[in-house]
Amino acid sequence: MVTPGRAPIVVGVDPGPSHRRVLAWGADEADRRRxxxxxxxAQGASPAGDRYGHRGGSGLTDDRRGVAEHALLDAAAFVADRHPGLEVSTLLAADDPVPLLRRHARTAAAVVLGSHRLRTREGLFTSASVALPVIADSDCPVVVVRDREQAxxxxxxxxxxVDVGMDGRRHSVAAVDHALAEAALHRATVRVLYVWRPPLLGVLDEQAALRESRALLSALVARRRAAHPDVEVRHEVIRGRPAQVLARESAHALGLVVGIRGGPAGVxxxxxxxxxxxxxxxxxxAVPRREGRRSPRRRPHAGRxxxxxxxxxxxxxxxxxGFARSWPGTARRGRRSWVRHGGQARRGLAMRRWRRWAGLRW
Structure with missing residues (x-):
């Protein structure tokens, strides 16, 4: 769902091929939500600074700061020209991008990033990629704007x-809610897709599995559309690989909404x-499982x-x-008792006493 109140839209300014497109998407969304x-x-740690990021007086550091300030001023001017009445604020920080964006995500309605660093598959798993670490530990939706023209x-x-399985329904519910709210703002329709991938060893009745998936998907959509009855929703089960099918169906769409399971940082x-x-x-x-604010120091409450x-x-x-520490002496005493009294009954009684003492009922 769209975050209520005056939570801002945070845009990570990083000059590159998709710079203008990211700013336009964030500015339009902020103007639409008011x-x-x-x-x-985020300028990052200065090469001329110390380990705490304190800046030195070298010309290289001054040049980097000047470039960053120019990028922010240029971005603010672009937004002001596109939406003159929009409230805009800028921030230049010496922190690394990931922790800075994570902190702002705690009080933001959404975080908007570019994707020019994700062009190659190798870029997804390097420290230069910002989107994946931010998505993994974000309290609000994270939008990654593609650097290609939209048809x-x-x-x-x-x-x-969405995922209709038991382990995927919770984050799928959050994704559907967010998509319905966005569609209401954009006056658009929503296509809810579940991509069914056959198991490696096959399935006995594929048609029955597809019918069950359609029933679960229909029930999921029916429960969530009550909050936005004016939004047209279509749902479909497609056979194939989820990432490939969703990427293919995202052509001509305003956005592709996916839910994330969430978890601790680094997952x-x-x-x-x-x-x-x-x-x-x-x-x-990318929509987290539960949108909303959370205290970073609060630990999850365990049930009774x-x-x-x-x-x-x-x-x-x-x-x-304790039994392992005392086992050598117990074994010697039990062996002597077994030999002296000559019977399995004595040994069985000792084992029953030990199980009762250890709290084991088997």
């Missing part, structure tokens, strides 16, 4: 890639997200049953550790 626009440029000639629509994203970032023919909108299970596991591990 929210401020924040232009952010026209079709009705405005958004494409949403690798799914192959679908990486694939569509590399192949999509329109802006890609989870805490009880954790305490039980700790007690059993401690008991087994």
């Amino acid at each position: 929210v401020p626009l924040r232009l952010v440029h 026209d000639g079709s009705a405005p629509h958004f494409v949403v890639g 690798l994203l799914g192959s679908v997200v990486q694939g569509v970032l590399d192949r999509a023919r329109c802006p890609v909108v 049953a989870v805490r009880r299970a954790q305490r039980t596991a700790v007690r059993r591990v401690r008991r087994l550790a």
Whole structure:
């Protein structure tokens, strides 16, 4: 869903081939939502500075700062010429791009980035790529604007890639909600697609699997469209590879919306997200599982049953550790008792006593 209030649209300013296109997308979105626009440029650690990023007095550092300031002024002038009444602010920071954008994502409605660094497949897995680390740990949707021209000639629509499996419904719900809200702002339609990929070993009844997928997809869409009944929604199950199919269907679309599972910083994203970032023919909108603000210091609350299970596991591990330390003496005593009293009954009684003491019921 669109973030309520006056949360700004944050645009990462990075001069390059897609510079103007990224600014235009962010400015149009901020004007459409009636929210401020924040232009952010991360200069990174200065080669002439110390380990804490303090700047030195070399001419190279002054030149880099001058280029960055010129880029921000040029971006602000472009936005002011495109939307004269839009509230615009600029920020030049000496931080690295990824942590800076992550901090701004906590209070932003969306973060808009360019994609010229993602041209090659190798660029997706290098430190020079900014989009993937920001998407992996963002509190708001992250938009990656493609650096290729968008084809026209079709009705405005958004494409949403969802997963109807048990592990994919939560982030798929967030993606559908966001797409419906965006379609209402753009007066566009929504195409919800589930790409069914056959298992490696095949399936006994492929038609039955497709029918079940269509039923699950229809139920998912029916529950989410109640908030925007005026938006036209079409859903379809397509057979193939998810990243390839979504990239092909994204042609002529206003945006390709995908959900991300989220997780702690540094978690690798799914192959679908990486694939569509590399192949999509329109802006890609990556929506976190739960949109909204979260405190970076707050730990997730564990339920009572989870805490009880954790305490039980700790007690059993401690008991087994104590038994392991005392096992040599216990084994010698048990062996002497078995020989002296000559019977399995005595040994069986000792084992039952040990299991009861260790808390094991099997």
